[in-house]
Amino acid sequence: MKLNAEELKKDFPILKRKIYDHEIVYLDNAASSQKPQVVIDAIADYYSNHNANVHRGLHTLSEEATELYENARKTVADFIGAVPQEVIFTKGATESLNRVAINWALHNLGKDDIILTTDFEHHSNLIPWQEKARIVGAKLEFVEADEKGEVSAKQFKDKFEEFGTRIKLAAVTHASNVLGTILPVKEICKIAKEYGAKVSVDGAQAIPHLNVNVQSLGCDFYSFSGHKMLGPMGIGVLWIKRDLLEGLEPYEFGGGMIDEVSFDAATWAAAPEKFEAGTPNVEGALGLATAIEYLEKIGMDNIREHEIELNMVLLNELQKIKEVRILGPLDPTKRTGLVSFALDGLHAHDIAAVLSGLGIAVRSGHHCAMPYHVKKGFSATTRASYYLYNTQEDIEALIAGIKEAIKTFS
Amino acid sequence: MNPNDNIYRQELMDIYKNPVHKGALSDPSAISHKKNPMCGDEMDLYLKIEDGVIKDASYTESACVVSVIASEILLEKVIGKKVEAINKMTKDEFLTDLGLNLSTSRVKCAMLVFEAVKEALEKYAGK
Numbered sequence: 001m002k003l004n005a006e007e008l009k010k011d012f013p014i015l016k017r018k019i020y021d022h023e024i025v026y027l028d029n030a031a032s033s034q035k036p037q038v039v040i041d042a043i044a045d046y047y048s049n050h051n052a053n054v055h056r057g058l059h060t061l062s063e064e065a066t067e068l069y070e071n072a073r074k075t076v077a078d079f080i081g082a083v084p085q086e087v088i089f090t091k092g093a094t095e096s097l098n099r100v101a102i103n104w105a106l107h108n109l110g111k112d113d114i115i116l117t118t119d120f121e122h123h124s125n126l127i128p129w130q131e132k133a134r135i136v137g138a139k140l141e142f143v144e145a146d147e148k149g150e151v152s153a154k155q156f157k158d159k160f161e162e163f164g165t166r167i168k169l170a171a172v173t174h175a176s177n178v179l180g181t182i183l184p185v186k187e188i189c190k191i192a193k194e195y196g197a198k199v200s201v202d203g204a205q206a207i208p209h210l211n212v213n214v215q216s217l218g219c220d221f222y223s224f225s226g227h228k229m230l231g232p233m234g235i236g237v238l239w240i241k242r243d244l245l246e247g248l249e250p251y252e253f254g255g256g257m258i259d260e261v262s263f264d265a266a267t268w269a270a271a272p273e274k275f276e277a278g279t280p281n282v283e284g285a286l287g288l289a290t291a292i293e294y295l296e297k298i299g300m301d302n303i304r305e306h307e308i309e310l311n312m313v314l315l316n317e318l319q320k321i322k323e324v325r326i327l328g329p330l331d332p333t334k335r336t337g338l339v340s341f342a343l344d345g346l347h348a349h350d351i352a353a354v355l356s357g358l359g360i361a362v363r364s365g366h367h368c369a370m371p372y373h374v375k376k377g378f379s380a381t382t383r384a385s386y387y388l389y390n391t392q393e394d395i396e397a398l399i400a401g402i403k404e405a406i407k408t409f410s
Numbered sequence: 411m412n413p414n415d416n417i418y419r420q421e422l423m424d425i426y427k428n429p430v431h432k433g434a435l436s437d438p439s440a441i442s443h444k445k446n447p448m449c450g451d452e453m454d455l456y457l458k459i460e461d462g463v464i465k466d467a468s469y470t471e472s473a474c475v476v477s478v479i480a481s482e483i484l485l486e487k488v489i490g491k492k493v494e495a496i497n498k499m500t501k502d503e504f505l506t507d508l509g510l511n512l513s514t515s516r517v518k519c520a521m522l523v524f525e526a527v528k529e530a531l532e533k534y535a536g537k
């Protein structure tokens with residue numbers, strides 16, 4: 001069923017705002033999405049009616065809060081094809097990825113082992129590996145995007161054939177925040193498995209837009225943030241495959257994660273509590289669960305179809321502007337709902353500023369992927385990223401704005 | 411007010427489109443390289459100093475309009491001045507002089523050239 005973006009817009013109070021007398025055109029969803037009223041209401045309802053610490057009390061409020069929190073975990077688990085025990089709440093994708101690096105990589109990698117990744121990762125899926133590799137003497141190896149901005153499973157296979165079981169971990173993004181490219185994660189997992197390597201997936205840009213099932217992907221870790229998928233900031237998820245839960249050490253220590261404590265030592269609770277020391281972000285978990293229910297009502301397949309249509313329009317129009325250079329695949333089905341581009345002779349900052357004056361929000365910069373930008377000779381690019389509430393008119397406004405920017409500066 | 415009405419007004423765009431201080435100096439007394447990691451702006455700054463006076467100054471950049479305009483205005487001011495005087499110039503004086511009424515994120519763009527000049531002078535002093 002085709003979704004009606006114009007109607008959905010009404011669910012998002014912030015989209016009624018005016019910017020310098022212009023209707024707001026929000027095209028910075030890859031950085032953070034807006035929130036529907038139901039999510040805002042769920043958070044207010046929690047604090048108005050149920051707030052108390054979780055797992056700590058027998059009183060009614062504490063029991064309600066605990067139940068809401070654990071139900072939220074179940075909603076997340078169902079959404080990604082997991083069981084609740086495997087779902088660990090974090091503050092976001094960055095924390096989730098760092099946890100894999102600290103809890104798993106630091107304990108399981110040694111000298112000359114290899115972490116395989118790509119050359120266009122977000123800094124959050126690069127620096128944690130660099131840091132841990134430096135400590136244990138491991139190395140990073142990069143699969144490079146081709147001239148279309150794509151990578152194939154074959155390129156990963158070639159790396160495994162070259163380095164064999166020295167590769168202990170493949171740490172890849174599911175979808176690129178710069179190129180938009182969707183990676184063949186399922187095939188990568190299959191290849192990695194043949195060599196006994198683990199796979200950690202950065203799902204921050206994939207989960208808002210695609211049907212994700214961690215079981216069928218076959219990965220070991222999957223990380224994402226709530227705020228890019230209509231949920232609140234400060235909540236994210238680290239999914240860890242069940243077989244690995246037992247062998248992993250906790251990350252933080254304190255209340256809520258113990259089994260027994262004496263003056264000298266302690267033993268741990270089972271997952272997921274083992275990995276969630278301290279008072280958790282209950283409101284965030286509820287907000288995220290509410291966002292997921294909202295997304296499910298619309299249907300992830302419908303969202304995907306809508307974004308491919310917008311991709312088609314934007315890619316088409318951008319290709320007609322001679323100054324524009326597009327990053328990533330030109331096939332609208334090979335990317336999520338985002339397009340980054342550079343304009344010859346025009347700095348990304350100025351484009352974003354002109355667009356901002358017209359009420360259009362886009363991102364300019366290197367989008368936390370500095371090495372890739374430097375390698376490709378872009379000092380900065382402009383990125384438009386959309387979601388279920390963006391209409392064809394939004395894309396048309398963007399194109400008109402880009403043309404106006406070109407006129408202003410030439 | 412829409413800040414763009416201010417930044418992208420005609421006389422500033424004329425400065426942007428006809429820069430006079432852009433390019434490298436052949437025999438500089440000091441060079442600095444500055445980067446704004448948030449937005450990717452980059453600049454090389456060149457100073458020619460004789461007898462405590464800045465004789466010439468120029469820049470090469472991969473940067474936005476605000477950064478270029480700020481560079482043109484600042485270098486125009488710096489050339490012919492004593493090193494001492496420019497050392498004393500504060501960030502606030504520079505921004506007031508510029509008179510662009512910039513939003514927070516764009517103040518950083520303007521500051522690039524200011525920091526580049528300061529760094530080049532420090533390097534010169536350290537020689």
Ligand SMILES: Cc1ncc(COP(=O)(O)O)c(C=O)c1O
Nearest residue numbers: 092093094122124177204205225
């Ligand atoms: C691909 C990718 N990974 C990781 C992150 C980090 O997410 P967060 O800042 O929510 O922790 C982002 C967000 O910008 C992203 O786009």
